[in-house]
Amino acid sequence: MYASFAVIIDSFPYLIQGAFITAGIVVCAMLFGLVLGVCIAIGIIYGPRPLRYLLNLYLWIFRGVPVLVLLFLFYFGLLTYLGLNLSAFASVAIVLGLTTAAYQANIFKGAILSLPRGQFLAASSLGMSDIQAIKSILLPQALRMSIPAWSNEYSIILKDSALAFVIGAPEIMARTQFIASRTYQHLPLYITAGIIYFVLTWLGVRLLLQLEKSVRIPGYSDHGTNP
Amino acid sequence: MTAAKTILEVEGLHKSFGDNTILKGVSLTLKEGEIKVLIGPSGGGKSTLLQCINCLVTPESGTISLHGNTVNLENKKELYQLRQRVGMIFQEFNLFDHLTALENVTIALRKVKNFSKVSAEKRARLELEQVGLGDKTDLYPAQLSGGQKQRVAIARTLAMDPEVLLLDEPTSALDPELVGEVIAVIKALAAKGMTMIMATHQISLISGLAQNVLFMENGVIAEQGSPKELLGAGKQTRTQGFCDRLSDLGEGGS
Ligand SMILES: Nc1ncnc2c1ncn2[C@@H]1O[C@H](COP(=O)(O)OP(=O)(O)OP(=O)(O)O)[C@@H](O)[C@H]1O
Ligand SMILES: [Mg+2]
DSSP states (O other), X not given: OHHHHHHHHHXXXXXXXXXXXXXXXXXXXXXXXXXXXXXXXXXXXXXXXXXXXXHHHHHHXXXXXXXXXXXXXXXXXXXXXXXXXXXXXXXHXXXXXXXXXXXXXXXXXXXXXXXXXXXXXXXXHTTOOHHHHIIIIIHHHHHHHHHHHHHHHHHHHHHHGGGGGGGTOOSHHHHHHHHHXXXXXXXXXXXXXXXXXXXXXXXXXXXXXXXXXXXXXXXXOTTSSOO | OOOOXXXXXXXXXXXXXXXXXXXXXXXXXXXXXXXXXXXXXXXXXXXXXXXXXXXXXXXXXXXXXXXTEEOOTTOHHHHHHHHHHEEEEOTTOOOOTTSOHHHHHXXXXXXXXXXXXXXXXXXXXXXXXXXXXTTOTTOOGXXXXXXXXXXXXXXXXXXXXXXXXXXXXXXXXXXXXXXXXXXXXXXXXXXXXXXXXXXXXXXXXXXXXXXXXXXXXXXXXXXXXXXXXXXXXTOOOHHHHHHHHHHHTTSOOO
């Protein structure tokens, strides 16, 4: 019992460093996925037909192939093939970013399509270009509506980020496994890792809830409809 | 008095959605300061016509000319220019939900006319005061009544200095007790000489406002003329018949 505590206490700073790396991976992946996801959603809704097909194909691939396969494909396959050198951290962030972009694109697409068409017409009738209308009228509202789904996606990507250990990114899971293999204190260590993941999820979801509240449009209820 | 200049000329507009032909060659001219009222049965193509005039819906054929210059509808720049000069008021207001009344008015000034923040706000406050909403500038659409929303929409459109205003049943979505405040704003615009085409189901508006009535049915302008010609006592026009039927239903907006 005492040995368990000792291991946890000794390795705690090391694990917390891992938590920062995990958080770094997730934040990078989510932001990358946000930018790419918005572009894909707009391309699918407003783009020409060939582009729409291409983007839909993208969604199918990244939703249909397991993240682990994509990660190996990218890290061991593509990088080697191209003769590129990229850190495990960057590789995981990119692969998770590409994956979450596919899911986020669907979130934004749904949000944009659920906005009343009249607002786009009104923007056009004032002389705004399509791009201006999308940027100033549709996106600010679609992004607000997307926060709850986005927070869901955050918790999924956070947990998927544990896969990074297989290519040696020094995040929570890799560090936990490393210490466990040397100390044989698997039970307390993995409980600790689990707790750290839980806390990260909780923090992120709380933060996003706060964001959702702070950007809520006055006069609208929780569900975005007129009170 | 010299004859007023022609501002807007529309010729031979055709529009169909799939197999459904909505506009079958509609032409009209609008002189400076003139007010035309567009009436006709539901589904007759009134909204489609108005939306074609400022190209929110692209017509298959036909021309639109402003001050004698035919707009090239293929050219995005000319299209945006046309829309800026021809304002549109919608039945459902279509305010931008995430922006305050003030921001609803400033956004196009900023983005389209490149006004500075300060001058856009100054202009917006002026327009909102004109429609009696000087004290509501910081409220969001969800915090406004229908009549107030429509007045913000009017202020938003007028801030762009349109030469022509298209109004698509501006009072139909309003509770009866809120219709008056919007009508008052429209009448004030008419008094200032604004050039307008207004689709409406409110016949009481015609006599006081319109110089010209367009009766639209099955995708064409079936009759047109002054209110006297079409609705004068004893006239046996289709317009008259349509209005009688509407009146029987209790002079309602749809
Ligand atoms: N985007 C669209 N796609 C397909 N059909 C459409 C579209 N917009 C309008 N229509 C059809 O065009 C016809 C004319 O519609 P429009 O809205 O112009 O009539 P309206 O005269 O304004 O009627 P109301 O008095 O009810 O407003 C209707 O039959 C409608 O179903
Ligand atoms: Mg209509």
